[in-house]
Amino acid sequence: xxxxxxxxxxxxxxxxxxxxxxxxxxxxxxxxxxxxxxxxxxxxxxxxxxxxxxxxxxxxxxxxxxxxxxxxxxxxxxxxxxxxxxxxxxxxxxxxxxxxxxxxxxxxxxxxxxxxxxxxxxxxxxxxxxxxxxxxxxxxxxxxxxxxxxxxxxxxxxxxxxxxxxxxxxxxxxxxxxxxxxxxxxxxxxxxxxxxxxxxxxxxxxxxxxxxxxxxxxxxxxxxxxxxxxxxxxxxxxxxxxxxxxxxxxxxxxxxxxxxxxxxxxxxxxxxxxxxxxxxxxxxxxxxxxxxxxxxxxxx
Amino acid sequence: xxxxxxxxxxxxxxxxxxxxxxxxxxxxxxxxxxxxxxxxxxxxxxxxxxxxxxxxxxxxxxxxxxxxxxxxxxxxxxxxxxxxxxxxxxxxxxxxxxxxxxxxxxxxxxxxxxxxxxxxxxxxxxxxxxxxxxxxxxxxxxxxxxxxxxxxxxxxxxxxxxxxxxxxxxxxxxxxxxxxxxxxxxxxxxxxxxxxxxxxxxxxxxxxxxxxxxxxxxxxxxxxxxxxxxxxxxxxxxxxxxxxxxxxxxxxxxxxxxxxxxxxxxxxxxxxxxxxxxxxxxxxxxxxxxxxxxxxxxxxxxxxxxxxxxxxxxxxxxxxxxxxxxxxxxxxxxxxxxxxxxxxxxxxxxxxxx
Ligand SMILES: Nc1ncnc2c1ncn2[C@@H]1O[C@H](COP(=O)(O)OP(=O)(O)O)[C@@H](O)[C@H]1O
Ligand SMILES: [Mg+2]
Numbered sequence: 244x245x246x247x248x249x250x251x252x253x254x255x256x257x258x259x260x261x262x263x264x265x266x267x268x269x270x271x272x273x274x275x276x277x278x279x280x281x282x283x284x285x286x287x288x289x290x291x292x293x294x295x296x297x298x299x300x301x302x303x304x305x306x307x308x309x310x311x312x313x314x315x316x317x318x319x320x321x322x323x324x325x326x327x328x329x330x331x332x333x334x335x336x337x338x339x340x341x342x343x344x345x346x347x348x349x350x351x352x353x354x355x356x357x358x359x360x361x362x363x364x365x366x367x368x369x370x371x372x373x374x375x376x377x378x379x380x381x382x383x384x385x386x387x388x389x390x391x392x393x394x395x396x397x398x399x400x401x402x403x404x405x406x407x408x409x410x411x412x413x414x415x416x417x418x419x420x421x422x423x424x425x426x427x428x429x430x431x432x433x434x435x436x437x438x439x440x441x442x443x444x445x446x447x448x449x450x451x452x453x454x455x456x457x458x459x460x461x462x463x464x465x466x467x468x469x470x471x472x473x474x475x476x477x478x479x480x481x482x483x484x485x486x487x488x489x490x491x492x493x494x495x496x497x498x499x500x501x502x503x504x505x506x507x508x509x510x511x512x513x514x515x516x517x518x519x520x521x522x523x524x525x526x527x528x529x530x531x532x533x534x535x536x537x538x539x540x541x542x543x
Numbered sequence: 544x545x546x547x548x549x550x551x552x553x554x555x556x557x558x559x560x561x562x563x564x565x566x567x568x569x570x571x572x573x574x575x576x577x578x579x580x581x582x583x584x585x586x587x588x589x590x591x592x593x594x595x596x597x598x599x600x601x602x603x604x605x606x607x608x609x610x611x612x613x614x615x616x617x618x619x620x621x622x623x624x625x626x627x628x629x630x631x632x633x634x635x636x637x638x639x640x641x642x643x644x645x646x647x648x649x650x651x652x653x654x655x656x657x658x659x660x661x662x663x664x665x666x667x668x669x670x671x672x673x674x675x676x677x678x679x680x681x682x683x684x685x686x687x688x689x690x691x692x693x694x695x696x697x698x699x700x701x702x703x704x705x706x707x708x709x710x711x712x713x714x715x716x717x718x719x720x721x722x723x724x725x726x727x728x729x730x731x732x733x734x735x736x737x738x739x740x741x742x743x744x745x746x747x748x749x750x751x752x753x754x755x756x757x758x759x760x761x762x763x764x765x766x767x768x769x770x771x772x773x774x775x776x777x778x779x780x781x782x783x784x785x786x787x788x789x790x791x792x793x794x795x796x797x798x799x800x801x802x803x804x805x806x807x808x809x810x811x812x813x814x815x816x817x818x819x820x821x822x823x824x825x826x827x828x829x830x831x832x833x834x835x836x837x838x839x840x841x842x843x844x845x846x847x848x849x850x851x852x853x854x855x856x857x858x859x860x861x862x863x864x865x866x867x868x869x870x871x872x873x874x875x876x877x878x879x880x881x882x883x884x885x886x887x888x889x890x891x892x893x894x895x896x897x
Contacts, residue, residue: 248695250655250732251686258686265683269669276671347666350631351728354654355684362684428572437572534633537557537597540626 251356259357263365270369288377292384295319295453300388311455312480312487313391320385321483322452322476324378325408329472331374332412333442334433335367336420336526341431342366344423350540360526363420364413371409393483401482407508408475411515415442417522424529424538446472456493464494471514478507545607545643547736547769548628553601553637555623555793556594597623599793600637605771607735610763612780613773614883615790621773622661624790625740628771629659642735658732661740664725668713674724675700675709682731699727702761719750726757737762739772743779751779759783777883789887796890805881808889811855812879813862820845820871828869835862836888845871852885 254262274281299315311318340363343349352362386392393401419439422428428436434443446452449459449467456467467473473493480487481504489503490496495510496503533539598620605611613621626632628641630650639646642656668677675696682692700706703723708716713724722742729737739758743751763770774780780787781801788798797804820828820841829837834853841847851862863873 248682248687248691248698248731248733250734252651252655254686258688261688262684262686265680269672269680272672272676273669346669347663350626350629351659351667351681352684353631354629354659356651356654356686422572426572427575430571531633534631535635537555537623537632539631 254357259361262355262357262362263368266362266365267369267372270366271372274369274373285376285380288380289384292320292323292381293387295323296384296388310488312484314389316385316388317390317484318480319453320381320388320390321480324381325405325476325479326446326450326452326472327377327381328371328374328405328409329412329446329475330443331367331370332409333415333419333446334439335370336363336413336416337423337428337436337439338370338431338433339363339366340420340423341429344429344539345431353539359530360417360523363417367416391485393485397482401479404475404479404482407511407515408471408479411471411475411511411518412442414515414518414520414522415439417526418518421522421525421529424533424536425525427538442470445470449473451476468493468495469514471511471518474507474510474514478504478511481507546604546640547607547609548603548605548611548639548641548771550601550603550628550639551637553598553624553627553639554596554635555598555620555627555632556596556635558594596793598627602795603788603798605769607769608763608767610759610770610772610783610785612784612787613771613790614775614777614780614787614887615773616775616887618792619775619790620793621775621790622740625659625661625738625771625773628653629657629738630654655732656734657736657738658729658734659738659740660726660729660742662722662725662742662744664728665713665716665721667728668724670712670714672712673710674705674713674716677713678727678731681728685732687731695731699730702730703727703757717750719746719753722746722750722754723757726754730762734768736769736771739770741773741775743774743776755779755783777887781883787883789883789890791887791891797886801883804883804886808881808886809855810852810881810885810889811857812881812885813851813853813859814877814879815849815851815862815866815873816875817841817849817866818846818872818874820847820849820866820869824869824871825849828866828871831869832865836885850879852888 251258296316296319299319303315308314340349340359343352343366353359355362415438419436419442422436422438426437430436434440445466449456449463450470450472451467452472456464456473459467474495477493481489491503493503493507496506499506501509530539601620601624603611613624615621623632627634628639628646630646630653634646641653644652644656646653668674678696678699679689679692682695683689687695697706697709700709703726705720705723705727708720713721716724726742729739737758742758743754746754758770758772762768772780772783784801786798786800787804788795789804790796797807799807822841822845824845825837825839825841835857836852838850839847841849849866853862859876863876866873
């Protein structure tokens with residue numbers, strides 16, 4: 244036998260990227276096997292976006308619209324697009340771990356020469372790609388409803404905030420995945436894991452996806468203050484919606500006397516520095532627990 | 544000679560949880576949390592705090608290049624042992640070195656020293672995608688480049704004789720072919736040690752024989768790979784292994800070459816040809832002579848054979864008389880070879896009095 248198939252103890256960056264790409268390719272190939280359901284899914288996305296846009300045009304008057312940058316369509320389309328990617332960050336790790344477990348792939352994956360969290364992230368990559376299709380559909384609905392188009396200069400910063408948002412809520416994602424082992428939340432059903440369910444529900448309720456957080460009672464605004472999504476959504480609207488208010492729009496903005504956009508970035512950084520390590524730590528703790536309890540492998 | 548695997552007092556306890564951490568219904572997590580808080584599970588029963596000792600104390604020394612068997616009934620702790628050695632389960636106590644590396648401290652090097660094959664190994668294949676694609680993907684997950692992965696996949700497909708199935712999906716394979724597929728996956732990397740957990744379970748005799756000869760001839764003899772194989776088939780261990788450790792209830796009860804194990808048994812086996820030995824007579828016979836281990840092959844009329852494992856001091860005439868006392872007829876008898884099964888029974892002391 245040749246010596247190129249000698250087992251490795253660690254993978255270098257190129258090999259790691261190779262693993263990630265093969266995981267993405269696997270998901271792509273699996274999806275093309277279910278192309279009808281993929282088409283149905285995206286038609287559903289289109290309908291949802293259109294419903295929100297119709298609601299906006301039908302029900303929101305000029306006076307309220309001024310608070311959110313002139314038109315509700317831009318407001319909600321941007322909110323939906325960004326929250327979509329953040330949903331993925333929150334749900335993909337648990338989904339990936341539980342998928343591997345229930346399809347008997349987890350044990351061989353654990354023996355691979357790279358950390359399981361890296362494999363989980365590689366597995367999530369494809370979900371982000373499919374999100375871009377979703378976002379394109381949101382954009383299309385936006386155009387159909389006469390949404391004001393942002394200038395090309397803001398594309399890069401908006402993409403930066405996108406990455407920032409995904410990374411920061413990925414901590415919630417790993418926290419959710421850790422529950423697979425920590426509290427035995429193994430059901431392969433979307434949103435059945437409580438951390439994921441809570442964060443996703445709160446995101447829609449208190450982070451300003453559909454309406455400004457100032458519309459909420461004070462205590463709910465406080466909850467929103469602790470979620471990075473709140474700042475991500477505000478930050479990106481400041482970039483993408485030309486008439487979005489320049490002054491404070493979130494409770495925190497008025498507290499520190501900083502430029503609201505700078506305050507957003509600081510808030511995201513601080514929350515991420517807390518949530519991401521917590522999520523990764525919990526994830527590893529969960530694996531450790533499962534190695535002790537025998538919860539990693541189904542009985543054979 | 545260097546030792547490929549050494550274990551010292553390796554032990555695995557599982558917390559006895561109810562619900563079990565391996566089961567899942569959608570609300571299992573709630574039940575689990577509540578049971579932790581209230582000490583009761585959903586049916587109101589107390590959550591037991593006891594622990595299952597799956598492996599009590601494992602002491603093994605496997606030489607490089609050796610074909611070593613771990614033989615024991617279901618629940619003996621074989622799979623748990625393999626999973627500990629494969630770094631999937633953390634040992635509760637004890638130490639082990641694999642290929643010279645410490646199981647806990649040098650787990651990366653341990654992983655790079657082993658291949659693992661188990662009876663469900665083909666399960667992890669995506670049935671929607673071709674066998675070749677699946678194998679290549681696994682090779683890449685284990686760190687091979689695209690080109691290497693393609694080459695190596697072809698190589699292992701040739702080795703296990705599945706090249707002609709490469710473009711099909713694993714759903715189209717027979718059970719024997721699936722097992723070979725599991726072996727192929729286990730050979731994507733060239734590790735010096737193979738951990739093999741019941742590779743022939745559930746296979747028809749021909750497929751089982753093919754898998755056995757592959758592991759014995761191609762893997763162990765030709766490539767010099769150390770094999771640690773678990774099985775509950777006594778003949779499989781006898782036929783394949785240089786040495787066998789007999790495992791029961793998490794403990795090794797004996798370890799030697801199959802021949803020496805069989806020679807060590809202080810018993811003989813006698814085959815009695817019987818007539819009119821009806822089921823109720825057999826019942827009486829077994830009840831009265833609990834010191835003998837009796838297995839029977841009888842038809843409805845009570846015609847057939849009895850195999851009696853007894854002390855070497857026992858005279859054949861004693862057994863003949865005993866059968867006749869219960870109402871059967873003995874038409875002849877012969878000596879039978881001692882099997883590893885007999886060794887197991889003698890050692891675990893469940894049937895045969897010393
Ligand atoms: N993941 C697990 N969680 C709890 N108990 C387990 C687990 N795996 C095995 N056991 C228990 O440990 C014992 C040994 O099991 P196992 O190692 O699978 O035996 P074998 O492979 O020899 O049939 C059994 O009593 C089994 O129920
Ligand atoms: Mg087993």
